[in-house]
Amino acid sequence: MSVQSQNHRDAWFAPFFKELLASVKPVFGTTAATPFIFPGTGTGGWEAALSNTLSPGDRVVTFRYGMFSHLWIDMMQRLGLEVEVVEGRWGDGAYEDKLADLLEKDTSKGIKAVCVVHNETATGVTSDIGRIRETLDAASHPALLMVDGVSSVGALPFKFDDWRVDVAVTGSQKALSLPTGLGIVAASDKALDARSSAKLKRVYFSFDDMLKTNKNGGVPYTPILPLLHGLKASLGLLNAEGLDNVFARHHRLAEGTRAAVAAWGLKLLCREPRWQSDTLTVVEVPEGLDSQKIVDTAFAKYNLSLGLGLAEVQGKVFRIGHLGNMDELMLAGALGGVEMTLRDVGLPIELGSGVGAALKVWQEGTPVIPTRECLMA
Amino acid sequence: MSVQSQNHRDAWFAPFFKELLASVKPVFGTTAATPFIFPGTGTGGWEAALSNTLSPGDRVVTFRYGMFSHLWIDMMQRLGLEVEVVEGRWGDGAYEDKLADLLEKDTSKGIKAVCVVHNETATGVTSDIGRIRETLDAASHPALLMVDGVSSVGALPFKFDDWRVDVAVTGSQKALSLPTGLGIVAASDKALDARSSAKLKRVYFSFDDMLKTNKNGGVPYTPILPLLHGLKASLGLLNAEGLDNVFARHHRLAEGTRAAVAAWGLKLLCREPRWQSDTLTVVEVPEGLDSQKIVDTAFAKYNLSLGLGLAEVQGKVFRIGHLGNMDELMLAGALGGVEMTLRDVGLPIELGSGVGAALKVWQEGTPVIPTRECLMA
Amino acid sequence: MSVQSQNHRDAWFAPFFKELLASVKPVFGTTAATPFIFPGTGTGGWEAALSNTLSPGDRVVTFRYGMFSHLWIDMMQRLGLEVEVVEGRWGDGAYEDKLADLLEKDTSKGIKAVCVVHNETATGVTSDIGRIRETLDAASHPALLMVDGVSSVGALPFKFDDWRVDVAVTGSQKALSLPTGLGIVAASDKALDARSSAKLKRVYFSFDDMLKTNKNGGVPYTPILPLLHGLKASLGLLNAEGLDNVFARHHRLAEGTRAAVAAWGLKLLCREPRWQSDTLTVVEVPEGLDSQKIVDTAFAKYNLSLGLGLAEVQGKVFRIGHLGNMDELMLAGALGGVEMTLRDVGLPIELGSGVGAALKVWQEGTPVIPTRECLMA
Amino acid sequence: MSVQSQNHRDAWFAPFFKELLASVKPVFGTTAATPFIFPGTGTGGWEAALSNTLSPGDRVVTFRYGMFSHLWIDMMQRLGLEVEVVEGRWGDGAYEDKLADLLEKDTSKGIKAVCVVHNETATGVTSDIGRIRETLDAASHPALLMVDGVSSVGALPFKFDDWRVDVAVTGSQKALSLPTGLGIVAASDKALDARSSAKLKRVYFSFDDMLKTNKNGGVPYTPILPLLHGLKASLGLLNAEGLDNVFARHHRLAEGTRAAVAAWGLKLLCREPRWQSDTLTVVEVPEGLDSQKIVDTAFAKYNLSLGLGLAEVQGKVFRIGHLGNMDELMLAGALGGVEMTLRDVGLPIELGSGVGAALKVWQEGTPVIPTRECLMA
The missing domain is CATH 3.40.640.10 (Type I PLP-dependent aspartate aminotransferase-like (Major domain))
Structure with a gap:
């Protein structure tokens, strides 16, 4: 017009x-x-x-x-x-x-x-x-x-x-x-x-x-x-937020996610710590399990969008994104969804183990939101 | 106009x-x-x-x-x-x-x-x-x-x-x-x-x-x-969604929350099971702790809005809402926030215990989203 | 949530x-x-x-x-x-x-x-x-x-x-x-x-x-x-915009509308100039014409919402609003719609007469938008 | 997320x-x-x-x-x-x-x-x-x-x-x-x-x-x-709306605009009727007048966006768009804005002449909105 x-x-x-x-x-x-x-x-x-x-x-x-x-x-x-x-x-x-x-x-x-x-x-x-x-x-x-x-x-x-x-x-x-x-x-x-x-x-x-x-x-x-x-x-x-705070938040979210993966007894696709990404975590699934089933179940039962394994790693991994406008509680929910899904597909995960490991990272590392510091006085 | x-x-x-x-x-x-x-x-x-x-x-x-x-x-x-x-x-x-x-x-x-x-x-x-x-x-x-x-x-x-x-x-x-x-x-x-x-x-x-x-x-x-x-x-x-499904979802969310509270070793303000609400859970805090501190910390550190104790129960309880457009993963995130906050204010909560208890309820009880059943075939 | x-x-x-x-x-x-x-x-x-x-x-x-x-x-x-x-x-x-x-x-x-x-x-x-x-x-x-x-x-x-x-x-x-x-x-x-x-x-x-x-x-x-x-x-x-400018704009819009009504040979319901409203103009229709027909035609043919005559003046008047977030061109369009409608219902209005009278008021009276004065240098 | x-x-x-x-x-x-x-x-x-x-x-x-x-x-x-x-x-x-x-x-x-x-x-x-x-x-x-x-x-x-x-x-x-x-x-x-x-x-x-x-x-x-x-x-x-109705509306809007231009005594840049566009009308300005002044004045005084003359016709034409989600009254308002602007820059246009010519086209040609035909019974 x-x-x-x-x-x-x-x-x-x-x-x-x-x-x-x-x-x-x-x-x-x-x-x-x-x-x-x-x-x-x-x-x-x-x-x-x-x-x-x-x-x-x-x-x-x-x-x-x-x-x-x-x-x-x-x-x-x-x-x-x-x-x-x-x-x-x-x-x-x-x-x-x-x-x-x-x-x-x-x-x-x-x-x-x-x-x-x-x-x-x-x-x-x-x-x-x-x-x-x-x-x-x-x-x-x-x-x-x-x-x-x-x-x-x-x-x-x-x-x-x-x-x-x-x-x-x-x-x-x-x-x-x-x-x-x-x-x-x-x-x-x-x-x-x-x-x-x-x-x-x-x-x-x-x-x-x-x-x-x-x-x-x-x-x-x-x-x-x-x-x-x-x-x-x-x-x-x-x-x-401050670019440095943004980077720190992504690192914190990733550290929590990696702690969860470790608590589940699963492995990151990226073995070398210096290369592990702070914006998404890619998890290998045990032999004999198709990661497509994890992605489908998470979406069908918990409305959770995980990333598929693409091309060469198709079926072998799933991806958890923690990029952009995301905070600890959203990601805790997503990790909870992953945990339930892993049990749904038959892995003997203890529910709460991964989320708890992530919460440990975050409870210690999360700073008070600067504009709300007055509430903590 | x-x-x-x-x-x-x-x-x-x-x-x-x-x-x-x-x-x-x-x-x-x-x-x-x-x-x-x-x-x-x-x-x-x-x-x-x-x-x-x-x-x-x-x-x-x-x-x-x-x-x-x-x-x-x-x-x-x-x-x-x-x-x-x-x-x-x-x-x-x-x-x-x-x-x-x-x-x-x-x-x-x-x-x-x-x-x-x-x-x-x-x-x-x-x-x-x-x-x-x-x-x-x-x-x-x-x-x-x-x-x-x-x-x-x-x-x-x-x-x-x-x-x-x-x-x-x-x-x-x-x-x-x-x-x-x-x-x-x-x-x-x-x-x-x-x-x-x-x-x-x-x-x-x-x-x-x-x-x-x-x-x-x-x-x-x-x-x-x-x-x-x-x-x-x-x-x-x-x-x-179907009204009956809506009611079932609220019940499921509440059951998970109540399981989390029990896992934390805390008590519901509502003692009588037949009266316990499926839309929000009100939790008593131990003697000597002001629940305002919990509410303030959750908001200041995790951007989580908990409800204050009002009037007669001021300082004695905090409230977790699970009403309306909410699902298991959002609530899992909120419970994770509560858990971290409880530790922040000094309670010896094991991180993951409450969320895990809730996940147990939900992993078993959550039905597949009807429009996505084809993914589970 | x-x-x-x-x-x-x-x-x-x-x-x-x-x-x-x-x-x-x-x-x-x-x-x-x-x-x-x-x-x-x-x-x-x-x-x-x-x-x-x-x-x-x-x-x-x-x-x-x-x-x-x-x-x-x-x-x-x-x-x-x-x-x-x-x-x-x-x-x-x-x-x-x-x-x-x-x-x-x-x-x-x-x-x-x-x-x-x-x-x-x-x-x-x-x-x-x-x-x-x-x-x-x-x-x-x-x-x-x-x-x-x-x-x-x-x-x-x-x-x-x-x-x-x-x-x-x-x-x-x-x-x-x-x-x-x-x-x-x-x-x-x-x-x-x-x-x-x-x-x-x-x-x-x-x-x-x-x-x-x-x-x-x-x-x-x-x-x-x-x-x-x-x-x-x-x-x-x-x-x-500045409250004084807001008031001036409403007065200008009303003056233009009143000029249009006069050009159509119609009368305002409000005879006394000191009482004529700057936020809406209520126009009497000639004997024998039902103003409902005008309102219906404007809405059905031109998607123009005019106000009905209410209660005692039902059928006898229609109302043109010029309140709030409105400018000269929107109102010129609305006046054009009224003009066409008046012909549609049989009044021998000359098309352009009322809009033209309004434009005369506005071309003289409309100030340059302050933030755009540089364009007029 | x-x-x-x-x-x-x-x-x-x-x-x-x-x-x-x-x-x-x-x-x-x-x-x-x-x-x-x-x-x-x-x-x-x-x-x-x-x-x-x-x-x-x-x-x-x-x-x-x-x-x-x-x-x-x-x-x-x-x-x-x-x-x-x-x-x-x-x-x-x-x-x-x-x-x-x-x-x-x-x-x-x-x-x-x-x-x-x-x-x-x-x-x-x-x-x-x-x-x-x-x-x-x-x-x-x-x-x-x-x-x-x-x-x-x-x-x-x-x-x-x-x-x-x-x-x-x-x-x-x-x-x-x-x-x-x-x-x-x-x-x-x-x-x-x-x-x-x-x-x-x-x-x-x-x-x-x-x-x-x-x-x-x-x-x-x-x-x-x-x-x-x-x-x-x-x-x-x-x-x-129906594609044929969409095409008819654009043609009607264009016919009205062309009638307005003729009433102003101005010329279309497109001389050959079979090539005249139904989505926009490009108007030549008289010798000695820079069309940039028209575009600037319309925007500065009436918040009306006209198109500039581009490249070879820079300064010589201005463009009136009537494409997409537009109806007769919006365009009548825009034509009113053009009319006032033309007078502002010194052309002896009679206010209402162009809009009136367009309204003539539209009053005759505009069909009743199909879903509102009941109002015209």
Whole structure:
């Protein structure tokens, strides 16, 4: 309607959008990068990252250790890149030593980019981007460092500037607790410079069109206004809580969940503690049990949405999310639901054991809500 | 706005409102009664019940065993009724034997009404209206039976017709999971007949003005349209779940909560099992502990709203609600919050003990969601 | 739900509600009065005004000149007051000279209250409360001055303190552009003092219970939280626009509408310019035409809600509202709808004549929106 | 949150999404085509259309007669297509005769696709796709016919099957009255077959990934759930009104607007009646007047959003939208706002002249709302 609904061509939009772009930077841990907001998903963000910086035939190194790293590799291949895949166990993170080997052999510096999924939602693994950067530095290798931060940015510490990331990608639907619909990208100056030589075709996901219009607070095509307003509100909530508190809360929720899993006598798919994700926990089920049955029962009987095991770990794991707008009591309820479900499918779990273990972590670790400290005087 | 917002004087309203009035009746368990929907609260519903049927100086018998029965008594007295109060322990229900005594002594049938709060939200007590009716019948007493069903109608079985209730009162904000704002009343023909002799003044809460306008689908003054739409939706959800399933769910939630309390080694304020409420559980705290501290800590540390002890039981109890749009996992989370809070204030509770006890009840008793049975095949 | 929805017993409520009560005062034009917010309608506010200050048998003087003054009189009579009604033409306001006569004759000062409907929504008439006060003063009469400001407070200048009003009543659903559900009352100290002698029964609408709880930011029974939040937002919008600008906008909208009616060759029901309402315009239809047909056609063909003629003026008038959250273009559309409808029912109106007359008023009188003045540089 | 928000991996999604895909087809006027719903904008839909069917260096013929056709051409060129642009006057539609010439010369049938913007939002022009199809048929030319229906599908008759369109593209934010965020595409079997030879890179906008997952009700990456629910509701509203009634309403609104423009003595940018758009009207301003001033004044003084003149017609035209969820009275208000604005900037318009001309069209042509016919008996 011409009269009533908001129009992004009216005068309010430019200052609103400029401020929004600026306010995206802290969740990436950057002051130096250039942010982009695409109408699309994180998958679109991946395409933006690759197509604005690379050319068909360019060599890239990446790691496959889960569904999402697998899908990104598939995209790289279909875009015509020459992809060197370091295969990993599903449940491990990016192997720094194998990367070091590849970089060492690349005496001609032909590798144009190293691509890493920071937090693998299929396996509950958080790779160590800081050590990936150290590995590149140790080899004095100039490859671009591209990071999929879709399920980490805004929930886990992400240090774009410290790690000297070149392109990082996230979406609206994970830590930002919004619907899907925004592919949010941060790019270093080095990444922006790579546009001039990048021969991959790009229009919809082109940095150029964004840069040209964004600088005056405009956009190259109609934006998703409700999501932009939602993004502003969501970033406002993160800031009100304090990013460090947000990270601490995710860590606390994850510690409780891991304590519950241990109390149940089950194993995490991610064996290596340094890689265990604070945004979701992926649990192996005992031999002979199909995890699909757990997911179905939880949904059918307790209205609880657990994550399925995907692809290679199908049937073997289930996933408990603790990302975004979640607190201890919601997660305690979910863990209670898991516990009942595990008994329903025949595991001899003692009811209360896992929840109790989590509560122990939380009773000790949960701070008083700052605005309510007066009640505790 | 004349153009866009809905107007209750337009043609859509009459059929909508007639259907809404009809759809209110099943939650009261009646086909015979006349329903009324007042813009106001349950307190307003009380005033409607009394002022449309009684005259100043009329004798009424009622029971005081909690904050809400106390407040209704206060209203009766201020309206000029002669109120015979049967005092009870806070934590007990309506004493049928004491009522029998009073009725027996009333050979002149001077008692005009017996008023009972069905579910005392201050104490977690559900009185037995069926036995109150039997007591009246045994005495062949013609007094009107008025029931406050504010926190029971729509959550607990309420049998207006079977119990031959004369006026029952509820509100939108409890079992119907809506905001406050509707006082919903059901009246028997006998109650309607009492209008002609009732001398209490009434205008806003008059049955007459409602009857005159309601019969054509109208209302005597502007209705709260969003709440009427909400009521339609809320009744639709109750019907979709099935009233019997709703009652069973509340019973199951309460059984789990009571199991948790027992596991903590604490006591219910309501000692008599037949009176224990299925919509909230009121827990006594050990001597020397102020329950305000529990309520404050739960809110400050875990964002959990527990109910305070009110009036006579101030400081001595806290209240756990499990009414309305709630399921096992939400309540498990809340019980987990209680458990942590109890430790926070110094009680040697084993974490997981209460939640585990509740989970045991629920794992066994929770049925598969009917629309999801295919997942369990 | 105990965990998630807001609870008015939690710590946030008291400061919120105290501030809300304070922020109600400017729309009444008072710094001295005590505000009350009842869950109910304006009709409930009327009952609060009368029952807290008067006793059965008390003499009150009031005026009947429309449906709403008529309904208030009905309430007064049913509450047992001795009501002296000054009958007026529907379309006139409160006759100050007739009031002067009555006051002069009342040498014993037996008249306890003078009650006036400020803005009669049935007839489009705004009585002159300032002159009513002057009339009382000229007679040195101590009667309480009670004013129904349901459809005026927040849209028309209301000067509680200047006019020395004793009780003023409004609702959430008119100038405040909210749903029905709040009866908002302001009372002078003199009105509060009258409680001690007032013998009318009151519980739900009692000032005492409110005063006792409000002073600490509490309420005597569950409040309608969404409407309280809405009230805060609505008062915020009025303040952002500026109350004087709000009044000016309503006057401008009314002037345009009256110009349209004149251009159509029709007459206002309100003949006396000083009484013509700025919140709605009531138009007489020519002899032989039933205004119901106009209302039905506008709704059936153009989705336009016009007001019916009520009671004495049924069939003879239709009503065009321009109250609350409305601007020139919405009203121009509505006037266009009236114009088409008038032709549809057979009146030889020239299409565009009325809208054009209104546009003339608005093109000259509408100021630039302050936040957009930069666009006009 | 794992517990509460909807998850597209749960069992409800597949039947919901399959039904949604099916229900998209009628607005395109097709039973045979395959629909796709991409998270993105109409611009993304363009990219999907081209990249799934064509190869770098392929010859395409298209027309430039406005901003949106210009932008699509820009995309074609940047994707590496060899684009033959038929330049047109901004305000004209696609020239069928020039297309005929090109096709005739193309004896080798080297032209792979003809691309047409159906409704040019920059100029208020609707090209005649039926005659484009006839032109192709007359030349027996096998080129794919691709149509941008972003601002037409769902508002103007679109006959995918009759016109034998190969790919049509629309978005959620125009006729569907939703926020931006869905690029909706329909493809013929011939277009789907073209995938096997199409060498343009595509991942995010690939038909293959959609086809593979959609057939089981899945999606290749996280969908924008709120927009999918919105799409269902929006299509439901279109169906409730009836697509033919929707088209008739847009035509009626446009006829009224054109009558207003004529009454003001102004000219449409689109001179040729057969091309005049029913979804927006673009008006030329007299020499010496900058249309920016009109747009700014309308927004600053009347809160009315008019469209700017874009690119080649910057400063020379303003645009009045009448697309989507709009009715006669809203548009009458907007026309009133234009009229006042035109006087504000110095044009000697008679106030009421344009609105009156529009009202004439609408009073005669507007049918009674079917559900309200009883009111007209």
